[in-house]
Amino acid sequence: MKRTPFLLTPHTKESKNQKLTMQQETSPSDQPAESETIPPPPAVQDDRNPADSTGKLRISVLASTNNRPVEGASITISYSGEPDSVIQTLTTDNTGLTPTVTLPTPPLSYSLEPLANQPYSEYTFYITATGYEPVLINGAELLPDVTAIQNVLLDPAAGNEPDSAEVFVIGPHTLYGEYPPKIIEPEIQPTFETGEIVLSRVVIPEYVVVHDGPPSDAAAPNYYVPYRDYIKNVASSEIYATWPEAAIYANILAIQSFTLNRVYTEFYRNKGYNFTITSSTAYDHKWINERNIYDTISAAVDSIFNNYLSRPNVRQPILTQYCDGKRVTCPNLMSQWGSKSLADQGYTAIQILRYYYGQSIYINTSEEISGIPSSYPGEPLSVGSSGSKVRQMQEQLDRIADVYYSIPNITADGIFGSRTREAVIAFQRQFDLPQSGIVDFPTWYKISQIYVAVTRIAEYS
Secondary structure: OEOOOOOOOOOOOOOOOOOOOHHHOOOHHHOOOOOOOOOOOOOOOOOOOHHHOEEEEEEEEEEOOOOOEOOOOEEEEEEOOOOOOEEEEEEOOOOOEOOOEEEEOOOHHHHOOOOOOOOOEEEEEEEEOOOEOOEEEEEEEEOOOOEEEEEEEEOEOOOOOOOOOEEEEOOOOOOOOOOOOOOOOOOOOOOOOOOOOOOOOOOEOOEEEEEOOOOOOOOOOEEEEEHHHHHHHHHHHHOOOOOOHHHHHHHHHHHHHHHHHHHHHOOOHHHOOOOOEEOOOOOOOOOOOOOOEEHHHHHHHHHHOOEEEEOOOOOOOOOOOEEOOOOOOOOOOEEHHHHHHHHHOOOOHHHHHHHHHOOOOEEEEOOOEOOOOOOOOOOOEOOOOEOHHHHHHHHHHHHHHOOOOOOOOOOOOOEOOHHHHHHHHHHHHHOOOOOOOOEOHHHHHHHHHHHHHHHHHHHHO
16 A cells, blocks of 8 residues: 555635535525526636736645654755756745745636636645655646645655655646546445445545546555545645635535545445545546645635535435536536636525536535544634533644644643643644634644544554
8 A cells, every 4th residue: 555645734714614514505495596508707807917927835844754844854946847947945944834935827817717728837846855755746736826735745765765756746637637537427326235334324534545547457556545635635636726615615515425425335345446436537536646735725625524415315425426517518417617607606605516416405514523533512612611622622732732843732721721722823823724723613623633643653653
């Protein structure tokens, strides 16, 4: 099984949708009537000089052996295809993070119109640090007006290969490159008793096993990928992070529901395979090892990762399939470019989904999240909060502080005071969450995720 980095995937923008639940949906009768032709969206207004278009980039570097931040790592940035054209050289601080830098990109309008010019710029990152094997990432994609987040995990240097580097080549975005169209399947899949664990309810997995190729390719590697990081990777590979928020949420919900259907039905394991899902667009979604993600997509996933799509009297998540809607059409399924057009017209995420999948579709929530010590308390924790949930959060945060030195250690007394708030803000700063000092839904589960990672590594050390 190939090593896959535990991807620390921060975000910087706070989502307006925050948390989608069944109670927050509009009823089917409130939805716009479905039509076969989507009205054209409003014209894109971008009065900037195209030469002024820029995107932001931040890089996180961790050690593979213990997930500790790597201080003093050097990152050279060049244009892909021009390795000698070094644009900038960055250095990580004691949090393992680089400063956020601004780099040129194509105009915003390219990512808002189908079949336009390439909407993203491609860069190459060469990462080195004393005592570690270098990593080269070729083809990282930067879009205008959003922050690209590149996570890097460094292996200890191999004594017999002092000049070797681990190389990752990032393929084109699915809305720009050429990929096989989805082979359409029934949206409700059969389930079988396998003799192993058969799910009686929808559970959010801690990991999915991604087969990096079509199912029949026995030579393709398998990767263990944290569930949320898988969703962020796929969404960053299949939609543009510059799209309206409603379109981003609608597409993420479709990706999550599809993925959870594969998990719930044990689709591939029932066919004799040892993985959860593939990276083939003909069968599943496009997942690209070591690709960068984006702040808008990361924030959305962190807010709704335990949501999926349901129909009345159907237990399994719906296998919500889609296509780009321009080069490939798929009647009665979601068009990605069509979802963007509807969002431009003011449709909400659930309205977009019902436009394509019908009025009976609704957003469901799983309270069962694997690998998490305890579920979210139901309301944010802040100064003045007290009780067992506060104590548990403090214990986890204090343990994380032993690895991430920018976070102060705290006493787990069950009282949310000023010292706990300082630690929460430091944690949020480390992982680029909104620095509110409040433990909301995304912060609670990010603390849980990092706590599980650092304690698990300690157990195996």
